[in-house]
Amino acid sequence: MQLESIKEKVIKAVENEQLDFPDWLLLYISTALGVSSKYYEQADWLKIVLLFYACLSKSPIVKLPITSPSFEKSKDEPWSYEGRIWYVYSNALASAYGWTLEYISQLHVDEALSMIQEVLVDGQLEHEFYYGLSEIAYPYDKNTKKSIFKPMERPHWMRPKAKPIPRFKIPKSVMPMGNVVSAGVLGEEYQPKEIIH
Secondary structure, three states: OHHHHHHHHHHHHHHOOOOOHHHHHHHHHHHHHOOOHHHOOOOOHHHHHHHHHHHHHOOOOOOOHHHOOOOOOOOOOOOOOOOHHHHHHHHHHHHHHOOOHHHHHOOOHHHHHHHHHHHHHHHHHHHHHHHHHOHHHOOEEOOOOEEOOOOOOOOHHHOOOOOOOOOOOOOHHHOOOOOOOOOOOOOHHHOOOOOOO
């Protein structure tokens, strides 16, 4: 949990071009290795970055929908504070299962995240049920003069994955006329080909 929260700070420092980026990078390496950063803060910068990537590659990879990357921008709540993620997750597990903090801290990463995902799914489905019972879920449309159900928005990891766009052949008769130069624009597999009947 510590490493993930520091990694977020490293990413934000890069995105916002902050001057404290090296400090966060050294803190991540120091936390991951358990060695004070004073022993390698004068090291070659390229080796520091390579060490950071080596530490990232040793992190456990958990393939769950909740850990899938999101392109949505997240905003910090006003009540957020440093290290909050541990308390959010441990509170969710303790509330759902009645476990102590000592027991929760001993869980394997994949077990803990799987159970956290299930707690969040249960909470989301319960919210959707109560939302569906309220008038807010059925906004009135003035054009059709009817109330239409508007489902509650789900987190990115609960939405269905986008299906790839099917490829199909275009008849030569609808191809552009004249000399079309597309060299270097499309890969060979996407270049137009004549349909042989």
